[in-house]
Amino acid sequence: MEPHATQQRPRLLVLGCGFAGFSLLRRLRLQAWDTTLLTPRNYFLFTPLLPSAVAGSVELRSILEPARRRLRHVRVIEGSAVSVDWSAREVTCRGAVGGEVFTLPWDHLVIAVGNTFADFGIPGVAEHTRKLYTVEEAQAIRRGLLEQLARAEVPGLTADQLRQRLTFVVIGGGPTGVEAAAEIHDLLEEELTQAYPELVPYAKVVLIEAQDRLLSGFDEALGTYTRRHFGREGIDVRTGAKVASIEPNAVQLAGGERIDCGLILWAAGNAPVPLIQTLGARCDGRGRLLADAFLRLPEHEEVFACGDCAAVGEPPLPATAQVAQQQGAYLAKALDDRRRGRTVAPFRFRAQGMLAYIGSGQALADLPLIKWSGRGAWFFWRSVYITKLVSPANKAKVLFDWIKAHLFGRDLSRF
Amino acid sequence: MEPHATQQRPRLLVLGCGFAGFSLLRRLRLQAWDTTLLTPRNYFLFTPLLPSAVAGSVELRSILEPARRRLRHVRVIEGSAVSVDWSAREVTCRGAVGGEVFTLPWDHLVIAVGNTFADFGIPGVAEHTRKLYTVEEAQAIRRGLLEQLARAEVPGLTADQLRQRLTFVVIGGGPTGVEAAAEIHDLLEEELTQAYPELVPYAKVVLIEAQDRLLSGFDEALGTYTRRHFGREGIDVRTGAKVASIEPNAVQLAGGERIDCGLILWAAGNAPVPLIQTLGARCDGRGRLLADAFLRLPEHEEVFACGDCAAVGEPPLPATAQVAQQQGAYLAKALDDRRRGRTVAPFRFRAQGMLAYIGSGQALADLPLIKWSGRGAWFFWRSVYITKLVSPANKAKVLFDWIKAHLFGRDLSRF
Incomplete structure (x- = not known):
């Protein structure tokens, strides 16, 4: 890259390295752009x-892919955007x-900064629940689960204390909440x-959903199936249950x-x-951000929004990985x-269906042509995820993890 | 286990799950004892x-093995000993x-609580350096390295600022310091x-040792070899260099x-x-703790000390994994x-030799019959470690990690 070439190429700044930003940068003709990625994490x-x-x-x-290795010729800077100066065309x-x-x-400028949790004004959600958007949060939940097991081993606890420490509550009956409840239940089981x-009789997973059914984005039969499946497995499902407040435990x-519980996972909704x-x-x-059919902000010709932070379409498309990736x-x-001066067609979303793991070797597949649940759907779920993982390294590692967990069990080391 | 049997069996309490405590519990006839392991971590x-x-x-x-899975029939409690009441025979x-x-x-009672770092009275060691005894510390150092890379990507830094952020200092020329310097250098290289x-010209590893040679526990020719090898590789080795004080950077x-540097790793000595x-x-x-030839404390017939916290023999054996494991x-x-009323012979240490990785696919092997360095010693180093790893799960995982690193490189994701 000579400096001359750099000056001629337009400066493209992408904010965010999620499904939207990453899939953009993987497909862009990078030699035509002077590209910078600003991301709070380097993967x-x-x-x-x-x-x-x-x-x-x-x-x-x-399940993560280092940005620099995958995105050669993109300048990667680890940081967050604080504000945008529209007239100077600068991001602080x-x-x-x-x-x-x-x-x-x-x-x-491409704004693809994702979203965060919505607390719907419920007191205590921000302080006393764990969320599941980042690697650090997933780590903290895993550690939190194992910490409760450690706390349940302390000599001289009452049965009530044991039950409290070993009750794990997941709030939100969408795909994230359902999958988290299923995975935690698998772990305990x-x-x-x-x-x-000696701790088995005291351990329990509770799943709380404000609506009357689980997985409202899925076909209704699949939601009903999940509810029955969870009932059989011993997960305590509460639908139509509204949370008034959250306390530390x-x-x-x-x-x-x-x-009363040892850990609360909040997966009830998203906010910008x-x-x-x-x-x-x-x-x-x-x-x-309201974006037009070309994902542009109406006020700013050269600014685009995509992924979870953008509202595109009428009604707006849901905030899913699939939408972000296609955008x-x-x-x-x-x-x-x-x-290149070519005509650009508006964005069109192609729904490829939805998948969810529901525990004990079962999954749901809500596909355009078929609704499917059970063990077969689970094999399908696994093969789709292996296919979608972005790099050969990811695929090999996840496959090996599944084999490891099958052969040696999950690693219960607390750290 | 009926309660009756429990009452008859003597209560054995083991403090610590390092090489000493873990190898003891793996070999003990557990059915003859009412055994409790107290350990600050569950692996x-x-x-x-x-x-x-x-x-x-x-x-x-x-490289870790969950204690409960490996030590069935041992009651594992996650905690630390605060004090021992000798007359009541109780640990708080x-x-x-x-x-x-x-x-x-x-x-x-078996005391096998390991050791911690010695700061030799040098100001700033406790606050401003990282140590390498625990999983959490290793994680923090790995994250710390990647944080310095992230900080070096911030636009507009001077060459001096870049050099400072990308200089990594290891203090202590024993096996831990030498291996850490070698591994960090490999990572950078x-x-x-x-x-x-673009960061390559600014990155550097500095290894500081107060004595006049590296690896004083090894054969002198191997120490000299290491020094020359590090010189060729561009590691800045300072022997005979005494540290006066440590500041934040x-x-x-x-x-x-x-x-001036971005990260300081302290591997200069151990303390109780x-x-x-x-x-x-x-x-x-x-x-x-002074222990006799049977690893007993002289004042307390039924109390034993082993591993890094015990001084056994004249001169006392070094604080190594090998000694702890054999004890x-x-x-x-x-x-x-x-x-069983059998005669017990005093403890005798059988030196099996020492190994160290020195980077760029080379290792040292200081064995009873042969002193060996280079690539052949590295293959030997790897095969010995695979053999010594305690479980099939460990062996499979480490082997796969080596294959992964070879195929896909190290994971540079910062978390």
């Missing part, structure tokens, strides 16, 4: 396997480790009997019931990250086509 | 591979997670050129020189853990033999 995380990582079915390092940033403040200029047999339901509100751009009712891929082609 | 850690884990050549979960303990205080009774080529040498001083037992000059195995047999 792409395959979020659909995060619930598995919580229970140690796969290792965290197996903060370094991810040292907190240094610096600016990055752009000719084209398969490992506790081996390593902590208890969930207070609106009906008056209180569930703080940056979005500072932009002064138009948003939908849920605070997501990133579309945007790569759209940017390259514009640069 | 055995294969410490000789910790320096490799720092650089991501192996994963931490590959604190829970590892919740800090609950409880007591554990014993008829026979092999991965930086791929993923961060700088090492001040006694000669007046100051080394605080518990030992509270025992009121006789110690050697370095604060280790644990001896004690298992000695305890069982006494219980």
Whole structure:
């Protein structure tokens, strides 16, 4: 890359290395752009396997892909955007480790910063529950589970104390909550009997959902199937149950019931990250950036939004990995086509179906042509995930993790 | 286990799950004892591979073995001993997670609590350096290395700032320091050129040793070989260099020189853990429990000390994994033999030689019959470690880690 070439190429700044940003950068003709990626972490995380990582079915390092290795010729800077200066075409940033403040200029800007949790104004959610968006959060939940096992080994506890420490509550009956509950239940079922047999009678998973059914985005029969399956497996499912408040080790339901527990996982809904509100751009009712059919912000020709932080379509597409991935891929082609003077077609989402693991070797597949549940769907779930994992390294590592867990059990080392 | 049997069996309490405690419990006839293991962590850690884990050549979960899975019929409690009541034969303990205080009774007590770092009175060592005894510390060093790479990507840094952030200092020229320096150098050499080529000119490893040679426990020719090898590889070795003080990001040498750096690893010497001083037992000059030839404390017939916290023999044996492992195995047999009324022979150490990895695919082997260095010794190093790893799961995981690192490189994801 000579400096001359750099000057001629438009500066493309991508904020975020999730499904949207990463799939954009993997497909872009990088030689045509002077590309910078600003990301708070230096890897792409395959979020659909995060619930598995919580229970140690796969290792965290197996489901992430270092950005620099995969995105040669992209300048990667680890930091977060603090604000955007539209007239100067600059983003003010903060370094991810040292907190240094610096600016990055752009000719084209792609906002793909994902989202964070929504607490719906319920007291205690922010402070006393764990969320599941990042590697660090998944690690903390895994450690948290094992810490409760350690705390249950302390001599002289009452049965009530044991039950409290070994009750794990998952709030939110969408795919993340269902998969997390299933994986934690698998962990307790398969490992506790081996390593902590005396604790088995006290351990329990509770799944709480405010709506009357689980997995409202899936076909209704699959939601019903999951509920029955969880019932058989001993997961305590509460649908139509509203959370009034969260305390350090208890969930207070609106009906008056209180569930004492050792760990609370909050998977009940998404909200925009703080940056979005500072932009002064138009948003939908849920605070997501309104983007047109070409994923552009209406006010700014050269600014694009995609992934979980964007509202695209009417009604807006859901905040899923699949939507984000397709938007990133579309945007790569759209940017390259514009640069070459070609006509750009509007974005169109192609629904490929939905999958969810529901524990004990069963999964759901809600596909355009077929609704499927059980063990066969689980093999399908695994083969799809192996296919979707972004690199040969990821695929090999996840496969090996599955073999390891099968042969040697999950690793219950607490750290 | 009926309660009746439990009452008849003597209560054996083992403090610590390192090489000494773990090898004892693996070999003991557990049906003859009512056995409790008190350990601050719920796994055995294969410490000789910790320096490799720092650089991501192996994963931490590959080199540890969950205690409960391996030690069936041992009651495992996660906590630390605070004090010992000799007359009541009780240990006061604190829970590892919740800090609950409880007591554990014993008829026979084995103290195998390992050791911690010695700062030799040098200011700043405790606060501003990283040590390498635990999984958490290894994780923090690995993260620390990657944090410095992230901080070096911030736009607009001067060459001096880059050099400071990318200088990694290891203090201590024993096996841990030498291996850590070698592994970190490998990481920089092999991965930086791929993923961060622009940072290569600024990155450096400095190894500081107060004595005039490296690896003073090894044959002198091997120490000399290592020094020359490190010189060729570009590791900046300073022997005969005394550290005067440590600042947050700088090492001040006694000669007046100051080394600005991004990370400081302290591997310069060991000291007893605080518990030992509270025992009121006789110690050697370095604060280790004086144990007789049968590993007993002279004042207490039924109390044994082994591993790094014990001084056995004249001169006392070094604090190595090999010594600890043999003492644990001896004690298992000695305890069982006494219980059966058999004569017990005193402990005898059988030196099996020493190994060290020195980077770039070379190792040292200081064996009773041969002194060996280079690539052949490295294959030997690897095969010995695979053999010594305690479980089939460990062996499979470490082997796979080596294959992974070879095929896909080390994982540079920062977390």
